[in-house]
Structure formats: C-alpha cells, structure tokens
Amino acid sequence: MDKIAVLVPCYNESKTVKKVVEDFRRVLPEAVVYVYDNNSTDGTAELAQEAGAVVRHEYQQGKGNVIRRMFREIDAEVYLMVDGDDTYPAEAAPEMVKKVVEQQSDMVVGDRLSSTYYTENKRPFHNFGNSFVKNCINRFFDTNIQDIMTGYRAFSYQFVKTFPVLSHGFEIETEMSIHAADKHMQVDHVIIEYRDRPEGSVSKLNTFSDGFKVLTRIMNLYKNYKPLGFFSLLSAILAVLGVAFLIPILTEYWQTGLVPRFPTLIVCGFVLIAALQSLFAGLVLQSMEQKNKQDFEMQLIAAHERYQELLKDGERGA
Template identity: 35%
Template sequence: MSEQDDVCVLLPTFEEAETVETVVSEFRNAGLGRVLVIDGGSTDGTRELARDAGARVVEQSGTGKGQAIREAVREHVEAPYVLMADADATYDAGDAEAMLEPLRTGAADHVIGNRFADMRPGAMTRLNRIGNRLINAAFRVIHGEGFADILSGYRAFTRESFLELHLSADGFGIETEMAVECVKNRVPVAVVPITYRPRPGGSSTNLHPIRDGGVIFLELYRKAKTNNPLFYFGSVGALSTTAGAVMAAYVLYRWIVHGVGHEIIAVGAAGATILGIQLLVFGFLADMILSLHREQLAHHDRAVDVGGERETDSRVDDDSATDADPSTVRER
C-alpha cells in the first residue's frame, strides 16, 4: 500500500459541472487516487464528469452538505484519513500534504485549513469576509477556542475521530458543528494555512450569505447549551433582567415625576426580572455541573492511562519471567 492509499478525498457536490472534473484531476495528480464524490442530485452532469475524471461517485440519500458528509464517512469511506474539500476549485490540492501531516504525526485528529492565511483577491466578497470574522469571534466568545476559520470547507480528519462527533446539521452549518463538537469532545485540532482562490468564471456558489449566516449563528448558540450553558442561559437571562430593569425604571419615573401608576407594566417588569434571575442562576448551576462532569472525565482518562501503563508493565514482567532461567522461575 502506497503512502497515499490511507487517504480518501471527500468532495460533496451539487451542480458543480463547471469545476468538479478539474478538482478531481488535481487531487489525483497530487497522488491522492482515492477520490469520493457524493452528489446531492445534480442535473448538470456533475456525476458523469466526476466519474470520467477518475472519482468514485455515489448519490446521497438525503439533501444538504451536512447530510452528505455524514453519510459518506459513515457508509462509504474505509480509509483511516479523510481529506474533505469543496468541489468549486477554490482550494489548492497542493496544500493536501500540509493538511494531512498533523494526522500522520499524531499531532491532531482534526485539521482546519485557514483560508485567511493566503486569500487571493476576489476569493471572498467583503460581506462574506465580515460575516466570517463575526462568526469566528462569536465562536471564540461562546466556545472558548480560536480556530481562525471555523467555516473553512478544507478539512482533514481521522475517520475514527469523526465517528465520535455528534453531528446533526444538514446544510452549511456542518463545518461550525464539527468545530464545536471538536471542542466539546476534546478532539485535538490543528490549524494549517492554506491558499483560497476565487471561483472560476462561469461557476456559481450554493451559499446564501444572509440565510446561511443566520443558520450558522443559530447553530453556534444552540450548541452552547451543552458546551457553555452559562452563556446559553445567561445571555437570555441577562436580556430578560435588563428588560425588567428598564420597565421598572420607567414605572418608577412615571410614578415619582407624574404620579401616574402603570400596574400592568410593573407586573411585566417583575416577571421579566424574576425570569432573568432564574435563568442566570440556572446557567451558573448548569456550568458547575458541566465543569464537574469534565473533571470526572479527565480523572477517568488519567486512570485509564495509568491502568494501561500498569498492564503493559505487568506484561513486560511476565515476558521477562518467561525468558528467565527455569530454576529462577521455580524459586519465585
């Protein structure tokens, strides 16, 4: 088996006839012969062109990029390493070795290609660039890690680590969900600088910045429930408490200055304040429980490591005893 036979290049596609043949050929010319194209029902000849270029082609059973990736890795990939890229010719197959190196050396189980390291002119619109920066900043605040470019579609990961992630996103939120799950499951992540090129003329993107950006922000917040409950409950609690305080201040002002009471607004202020405080308390309690759970997992992992070392030492002693002089063994 050659060095590259342990890698499967995964290309999720939908209406990529303009570029898929070039992308498949580039990866194959780079020595990565195992290319899997999973297509979402293209009608423009994407599957035929990919097959002609030498890729293995399967049609996904559902819809959406996220569903395609989950189905491909779980059911169609056998290689230990997966190199995932978009089929729009924006990623450089020449970066493949740099992406795979952390996996082969054991430095990481999941690798993210940082597009901002070498983004060519015209590769990303100003709106998309601003949106990416905001989403990455939100990820750092909510989940406590800075992966530089969590929306990058150029990824490399071990199949084993992917199967440990609990993924459910069907659309473009899959990259965000993978990053969050890596933090949650303490999967070692490496960030590698890559080149990001403009889409070739004639091809069109399947990404809708406003709609998909909103979905990604919601995914970040939704995943905070189990990874950062203090933010998840605390942010809503803080908003509710602030709203209650503002309404209470208005009621007091009107009563003191004008002698006018606002009983309904006062009731709303009290309810909003109480709800906000309860959510804040719940967030603190949930965060404490999560911290305790993580400490227990860390303790369990250390115990397993120590147990493994002891078992190895025991086996070494047994082997030494077996190789020793028979009379010595009998005396023991």
C-alpha cells in the same frame, strides 16, 4: 479500511469536479477519492466517475446531509474533505494528512483567510461574514481557529466517528469548528492559497440567507455547549429590564406611600422571577453538559479501540 479517504461533496460541479478528482489522485496516489453527488443535474456524477472517483449519492439536499452520509459510510485512517469547486489547492493535502498521521491532529483546517482569500474572493459580504463568524466563535468558545468556514479540512478517525452531524446545509463547517473547540480536540492549521471559482462555475451559497443560518446555528450551539453563559446572559438582561421598570415604582412608593401602577409592578415581578429561573436553568444544564463531556471521552476511547481493530484486520488481510 482506506488509508486516506478524500471526500468531495458535490452539487452541480460539472465545470470543476473532474479536475478536482484528478488533482487529488495525483498528489495523493494512495488515497481513495469519494465523490458524493447531491442530486446534481449537470452530469457531475458521470464526470467524477470518468476521472477515477468512487461515486455515491445522497438524496437529501444539503451539504450537512452529504457529510453525515460520508462520515457514516467510510472508514479510513485519515479523512480529507474538500469542495468540488476547485477553489482549494490539492498541493496542500500531503501536509494536512501528515499532521493527522504524525502530529495526532484531530482536525486540520485549510486556512484561506491568512493568505489570498480577501483578494481572490469577489464577494465583499462573504469576506465580512467570514471575519465576523471567526471572531464570534473564537470569543464565545475561547479558541483560536483561523478559518471557521473553510471547506478544506483533514480529520482523524476518532473525530469523524464521534462528531454528531446536526446541520443540514452549509452551517456544517461552523458546527465542526465549535465541536472541536468545545471537546478540546487538537486543531492545527495549514495556510493554503485560495483561488476564486473558475469562469462558468457558480456558487451555491446565498450570502444573506445562508449567513443568517450560520449565525442562528452559532447561537443554538452556544446555548447547547455553553448553557451557563447563555442563560446567565439572558438572566442578566431580564434582571436589568425588571429592575429598570421597578425603580420608578419604588421611588414613587417611598415618596407617596402609593403604588398607582400595579400592572407594571406585577409584570416586573414576573420578569425578575423569569430571570431567576433562567439562571437556575443554566446551572442545571451546565451540569448536564459536563456529564455529556464525560460520556464523550468514553466515546473517544471506544472509537480508538474500533480504530485499532480495523488496523489489525487490515494487517491480517494484507
């Protein structure tokens, strides 16, 4: 088992990957730097290998697929995930690792938004999107994570081996943040100095399509992690619509004793039944989610036992 594993997912980062590998090897000489190439066509893998990284490949396109492969294949005491675009300073890595080792953090977030992100980043919609997503998640999940979509994070062994990677693309960071908040894992922050991509390096993010994917993922995760809140909201909306259309019918019936709009009355009845069903669905799914949380605690115990076994094996090997 590695002491520290630096995980660098890459897709066409030939302009920057060599510097990223060299920087992290310099500040974390005891770490193994893994570059996972995701079908690059510009020689990224070769440059990373020349710089001293262990190069592996993931052939399913998408950052989420790369992270899934990394987490599955690598055993380490501490994991440090960083993008290969040289926008994150390697100098912050020792402090992030220290929080995992000494303060038992499950996830350490490299916080860009509290420092230079809004001045360095030249894409205003990205600035708005990061703030919007942060506020949504902190409100929905009652947490206080300062940078939801940063690609610079440190993890414990227990987090990595119990995190179910479901996203395929750039929504993965959002999924990590929500998972940590929902499972009451210890999340700490290190403020980092973000810098924009160097000249010639091109972002793979599409502001609108990827932003839509992130928002869709937030709603899906809210439904899965907070089913009572989601279905109660849906039930309330249906109930309001049903009652709003039902009131004129009842008023007319009280005044005349007649119900001339039977189709509307029937639809209102079905809408109110759907509202009731939605509420009960939320109650049932909330009970199931509680059981999932109990099972997750047992998974954490099993992961911790496996972690201790790997440490003992390493000591015997040494």
